[in-house]
Amino acid sequence: MPSIYDYFRIMINRLLSLNQRVSAFAGLGRVLAVVTGQDDSVVDQRHCAIIREAIEQSALHNGWFTMQMVSRALSALVPMLDASLLLAWASGYLQEDQVIQERVLVVSAGNIPAVGFHDWLCVLMSGHSYLGKVSSDDRFLIPAMARVVEELEPGFIGSSVFTDQIVSDFDKVIATGSGNTSRYFEYYFSRWPHLIRSNRTGIAVLRGGEDEPELNALADDITLYYGLGCRNVSACFIPENYDPSVLCEGLARRSAELIQCNKWVNNYDYQKALMLINNQPFYDTGALLLRYHTEWVTPVAVINLIRYSTPDSLRQEFISKASAIQCVVSAGGWYEKSIPFGTSQQPGLDDYADGVDTMLFLLAKK
Known part of the structure; x- marks a missing residue:
């Protein structure tokens, strides 16, 4: 049963106009x-x-969250916090006199820095209150941003609450986990309206002839956040006559950066040792291993190469495995329904995870 404080907090947040919410998050964008x-x-x-x-x-807390990678993650949030973009996006869903107000539990993964930011943004922009089950791997960034937003707009005070435990006092839930974890979430949260996300990955389609800037951009899609994000590319589809050494040269330029991370080096050394022991052929960039393999999901420091005959031959495979794809990248976005190299980790406000509109879920009546 909500406390008197909960009702007071709900009413204060409900009184915030759309422009006030936009102004607060735009202010956060300027700080970032x-x-x-x-x-x-x-x-x-x-x-x-x-x-x-x-x-x-x-x-200090997470060896994968180097200062450089955390800064890259936060800088990627800045474009979506433009006031005009926020207002145009939110206006498509919200009415000024809307009075729906619910408590939304968000169970976030901790794979990349501030990975749950978009869910937090959606919850508060929709007028709800946010109850965040933070990952132990990523427990500082969003709470810090919430402090800034609350100082910029006191009407948001109390609208973001963070916990390290699963609770039951909520109205809706958004949860992200691995394949097994997501199945557990489906069962555990079956009594509530829920949006459950599972493992997906990014894939790249090359046609040959990609130039150096394009391969550099693809390297971002592969190596940003050490490949741990669901939008990171883990498999590259290449034409039958494609020479993988060209791709290796493009990726080798990231070696000096990657080997600065001890956790990456440990994974690279381990995977290379396994391939050598098993006599498995591979290409080595000095920090990244490329191999021929039909699986789309790979261990850290490994990229799978999959040959294709024609672009049309990929269509049916992508359709049949759509639930495993978070995004497809190609040079300049030439392949159908793909985005340009270098943009997989730059999602816009309406690039919803797993293709499910978070705002529509949040605003749907129970």
């Missing part, structure tokens, strides 16, 4: 832009200090 070096606007330095401390804590 300054912290990540994209802008030199005048912002409250206390807010910058809150974010910088969270970046440092994340890097």
Whole structure:
């Protein structure tokens, strides 16, 4: 049963206009832009200090969350926090007199920095209150951003609550997990309206002839956040006559950066040893291993190569395995329903995970 405080908090949040919500998140975007070096606007330095401390804590707590990768993740949020884009996006769903207000539990993965940001944004922009079950691997960034938003807009105070345990006092739930975990979530949360996400991955389609800038962009899709995101590319489809050494040369330029991460190096060494023991052929960039394999999901530091005869021959395979695909990338987005190399980790406001519209789920009546 909600407390009197809960009802008070709900009413305050409900009174926030759409413009007030947009203004608060646009203000957060300006802070993130300054912290990540994209802008030199005048912002409250206390807010910058809150974010910088969270970046440092994340890097100390999680070996995958290097300062560089956390900064890249936060800088990728800045474009979607443009005030005009936020307003246009949210206006497509919300009415000023809308009074729906629910408590939404969000169980986030901790695979890449601030991976649950978009869910948090959707919950608050839709007028609901957010109850976040934070991952132990990523427990600093979104709470820090929530502090900044609450200082920018006091009407948001109390609308974001974070816990390290699964609770039962909520109205709807969004949960992300691996294949087995997602099946458990489906069972455990069956009594509530739920949006459950499972493992997906990114794939690339090459046609041959990609130039150096395009291969550099593809390297971003593969190696950003050390390949741990569901939008990271783990398999490359290449034409039958394609020479993989060309791709290796493009990816080798990231070796110096990748080997700075001890956890990456440990995985690279382990996977290379396995391939050598098993006499499995592979290409070695010095920090990344490429092999011929039909699986789409790969271990860290490994990319699978899959040959195809014609672009049309891929269509049926992609359709049959659509539930395993988060995104498809190609040079300039030439392949149908793909996005350009280098953009897999730059989703827009309406790029919903697993293709399910989070805002429609949040605003649907129970």
